[in-house]
Amino acid sequence: MPTMNMIQALNSALDVMLTEDPDTLIFGEDVGYFGGVFRVTEGLQRKHGLTRCFDAPISEGGIVATAIGMGAYGLRPIVEIQFADYILPAYDQLVSEAARLRYRSNGEFFAPITVRAPYGGGIFGGQTHSQSPEAIFAHITGLKTVIPSNPYDAKGLLIAAIEDDDPVIFLEPKRIYNGPFDGRYDQLLKVWAGEPGAEVPEGRYTVPLGKAALVRKGADVTVIAYGTMVHVAQAGIAESGVDAELIDLRSIVPLDIETIVASVRKTGRCVILHEASRFGGFGGELSALIQERCFYHLKSPIERVAGWDTPYPHAFEWDYFPGPKRLAAALIRTLEA
Amino acid sequence: MPTMNMIQALNSALDVMLTEDPDTLIFGEDVGYFGGVFRVTEGLQRKHGLTRCFDAPISEGGIVATAIGMGAYGLRPIVEIQFADYILPAYDQLVSEAARLRYRSNGEFFAPITVRAPYGGGIFGGQTHSQSPEAIFAHITGLKTVIPSNPYDAKGLLIAAIEDDDPVIFLEPKRIYNGPFDGRYDQLLKVWAGEPGAEVPEGRYTVPLGKAALVRKGADVTVIAYGTMVHVAQAGIAESGVDAELIDLRSIVPLDIETIVASVRKTGRCVILHEASRFGGFGGELSALIQERCFYHLKSPIERVAGWDTPYPHAFEWDYFPGPKRLAAALIRTLEA
Amino acid sequence: MMSNTPKLQLHIPTPPGRPGDEPTFDHLEIPPAGTVRRPDMSAPEADLRDLPYGLIRVLDDAGRAVGPWNPNLSADRLRAGLRAMLLTRTFDERLFRLHRQGKTSFYMKSEGEEAIGACQSMVLGRDDMAFPTYRMVSWLMARDYPLVDLVNQIFSNAQDPLKGRQLPILYSARQYGFYSLSGNVGSRFGAAVGWAMASAFKGDDKIAIGYIGEGTTAEGDFHEALTFASVYRAPVILCVTNNQWAISSFSGIAGAETTTFAAKALAYGLPGLRVDGNDFLAIWAATEWAAERARSNRGATLIELFTYRAGGHSTSDDPSKYRPAGEAAKWPLGDPVERLKQHLVALGEWDETRHQALQAELTEAVRAAVKEGEAVGCLGKSKPSVREMFEGVFKEPDWRLIEQRRELGI
């Protein structure tokens, strides 16, 4: 099986879908001839033709609105928003139109669109190239939200997202496009080759939306993470020496509540890890759900390790970024509590 | 002291501020000559002049962008978004500009704006005149969010919001504009006269942002609510017969964590009540915070009673709306757990 | 670095009259019918830049069809249009009254604007798609959409085709080329362009027609839709229904003090037609011209339909609070139903007797449909199964919806 980094895996997913389904098409800022600022769509216009993968005006609202209309027609559009930070001008389209079209029209129309966006921090992108806005999608009834953590999942989840008949927000942790990153920013960069999840089949396969991955089995505490934080979690667990179970959610809507509950009932402890700022973040929902369903199994408070409640600060990236040290400390606190 | 309903109290707050501070002004769709579709700005244009209270184009993004520029200049603009559901086209302006301006410019510029919007359900407004989007603001670093539950608070909080040097989202529970509503939709409509909170001073006073109100003292369980749900909570508590303590948050950012924690440590139990759909709603954050800070005091799981995870459904308003029955059942469950 | 003489001052547009004032339209320039030239639809945009400042009119004051835009329609078509318009008005009046009787939560009328949907519904094909505003039930009327389905939707009753999920009048009717409405104004304008682009992408021959109110042209959605339509040469007709009011705000608040809405086409290098929106024939001709342009891969056209909102904004509104009484009666472009009727009469193809008979027939049709809907039940008396609240959020409900449905005991 070939080795791919996450960019190649995503590119392969798009290539497969353009090849297999003539109703798919891709558009977004700079995705056409150039292949996208992160090169995820590289070569697709050349291979599949101008109308299958093309540049869009700088208008995220317009991009999503157009995709919705195409979806209602019967196509399966895949759009790229250049950075997740720039998805906000399209928020009304996503919430008021894409998410609600099926419900309000009793299924006469629906929006089988996939909205891809590079996401998260760790690249010194400053305030507006680093944010993690998943919470503002998770709350919206009618939207699905997917966040892969490795090339294999990225490809399989993206194909599943494209084939899904509901609108899917597909957030790509850009810090791990080229290699896993465990938050130890002072160490050598890793590449994907040789890492788990880097062997990626050429053809079509799916990773179903709503199925978490059990990355590491453990007895004493459950760590829940997604995206880049799955790698940080591994480092943090190692650093703490705690026998932790690690769950990679892969999609936050649909959420694999069964896997989460089974694990926490077993371990009796839980730490949630995400990059987004803490207050009102998705960790709050996870904590609430777990507390509701595992209350009598909990031996210590569920902790959240997350970005601080500040905008994403350029110079203080590593002070802000929830790294393995902060996770390790939380794990130990949780165990000792 | 005069008796006012919530509309009159809000109108009075605006009138006071237009009178006392020449740098305040109001604009929004239909707020000028007509006085707003809910009549909150009635008479203000006539009294204070055309440039102090005027109609705006139907462009929520433009309204907020304009207000931000005015705020940066040194004014204190107050804008109305006709329904909270229609605030979404302005979401990027609120998040990327209003909330971040002070931080990114190191205080050279800031946005002392107040964004008012009628909010919440219970009026058969269907999908797009009923939503409660507070969670998507609570998560945004740099935004404050206020939700009053009675005329006295509404006026005092609105004046505080206008005088605040940070951007404030001011959500007005439209179902209780004219009278308190406790969720018993089959009973006679109440008016504000004679109800607690309906005596409102004529002049200027403030209710500080970030101070919750203890609406009812109780020993056995803490109920946390805001807006219309404060009234539903009272009915639900009465219906349950449980000796519950009721906290009205008044603002969700800043959040009065002290009052919450003190109460839950005392009662050992907690039910959170909000209209917004549950998943990813603000109740999740509250539940997580309380669990983190009161874990060893909790005698049973914190419950959330909230809107279902569906869009707001017209015909099923009362099936969707979290009413006193659902709260009462949760209170009893919590106590028996 | 000069300084000001005089000081700066903020300009706030105000309408020519308010309650208590005499209504006037003297500020408007209304050219006579038949005076705007009709260039070939294949003309380059640069040769069309005068059109947004004119006003395409076919019916003159005597009800004659004049000038180059006369579409020369058969009497049958004219009568079909009249019927759809009159049915719309009859239905609106009846349902508006039912709201007053508490039988539903909300209603909006199209009064004065019935020509738009009725006419364009007839010009466009069955496979084309309209992305309407809430004032376009006439589109469905022209296609014989079952009245009882409208009534059931308005009552949110057990037979509501939208299963009680949507506010009254926010219909969806795919088979009738009528895209799902929503309360948000403007947010479907871009979907019209996307739909049209999809047709072009597939090499199909369907076109789309999108609508937006003049007040709503201020939304970013308007600009984004026109930008995409222009860049990708989408086969779409984009219409601004300029009824001069947006709830209580006159069109000056949307920019009408400075230019026409049709002139917004110039920003995108698109043809902009300004059309008498109360003139069935003018709308027909302009729509046909734009449709032919779209079908021949020449791209989008913006059409301003200049009309007047004769009624209130909705059942929540009282226009006497913000505009002069009797403004509707003074509107120089008259009433679209009356004007088409007058034309048919002038042609000798219609008379008062036939008109009365038609009116009686339509009144009865509406009455029967309402009766049928009432038999199912009005709002609050009948509704679809509460299970429907949990359906359609996604294609398949996830565990949250299943659990919550159980929690509700259903």
Place this chain on the structure above:
Amino acid sequence: MMSNTPKLQLHIPTPPGRPGDEPTFDHLEIPPAGTVRRPDMSAPEADLRDLPYGLIRVLDDAGRAVGPWNPNLSADRLRAGLRAMLLTRTFDERLFRLHRQGKTSFYMKSEGEEAIGACQSMVLGRDDMAFPTYRMVSWLMARDYPLVDLVNQIFSNAQDPLKGRQLPILYSARQYGFYSLSGNVGSRFGAAVGWAMASAFKGDDKIAIGYIGEGTTAEGDFHEALTFASVYRAPVILCVTNNQWAISSFSGIAGAETTTFAAKALAYGLPGLRVDGNDFLAIWAATEWAAERARSNRGATLIELFTYRAGGHSTSDDPSKYRPAGEAAKWPLGDPVERLKQHLVALGEWDETRHQALQAELTEAVRAAVKEGEAVGCLGKSKPSVREMFEGVFKEPDWRLIEQRRELGI
């Protein structure tokens, strides 16, 4: 209901050349300098509708100032402009290289567009406010903003005036009439209008100038800002910097295949001026015209500044991947620095020796500033106190920020 001959097809704009092709600008019509008329700034918009389709140019190929738009500037002003532009270029080149050396995370140059900020900064007053794009450091250069403060911001070091909170080059400099930049393109265009409206509201005499890239005109923000500017007659100048590229997308993706960016003014009943953006004198004259209009309560003007992005988009970009090599050199409107220099030389007010001396002086000034910044520290070597991360979220930190600061042990 006609059907298609031929079938519909989706049009995707493509630029005239791609890597490997000969660069060409043959598709553009560039009129000679001095040929566009100069109406009085008080003329009604209806009399100005030809302007968006022309191109205001003052400097001809020989460096002479010709035609009605010649602002007749003193040699001192011209030299001051040249200095600001040259300083911008010198600074850009140096800092761009420092990024390559890993001393900062990001940089963007203004290469080829230096005339815009430099010139308009000189035309506008100290109390006016610019709402710039990220390609306008020349605005600050023309006002002698301390170079070392720029360097410290770019290094996010302990002396960074923005306390390490913002991406390099996203400056804020209120005292210099320079509004806070952000990574989001376009989202400050409306704030420029609001700021101008505030000035008018107060009866002050300050005006605002807002900027947006041609690519970014597609955002709803653009339309919303222009709508508000038009409706409330805001004293603002709104500029589209048309450098023909938006990262890898040519301007056809933003609508340039169908019309000019200046023509977008017509949608709002505003004057639209299309100006040679590499011609210091033309920019000056157009800006002065628009500023006078704004200051005399005549409202907003849209100015398209037609230029060419001579460099890459940013340090993250490699333009050889998507456009023909050597395109910049073929750009018919040349280089703004060279053209102003040529003009001064033609006037006898400048020569190669003085130019070399100026260049040496500016190189030294930049070197010194960089040295000073480096002494404080480059990115990662020096930063403000981590407490700064928690400041400025609100005017006063709330308990969350205080607790979190403590959690971090500071």
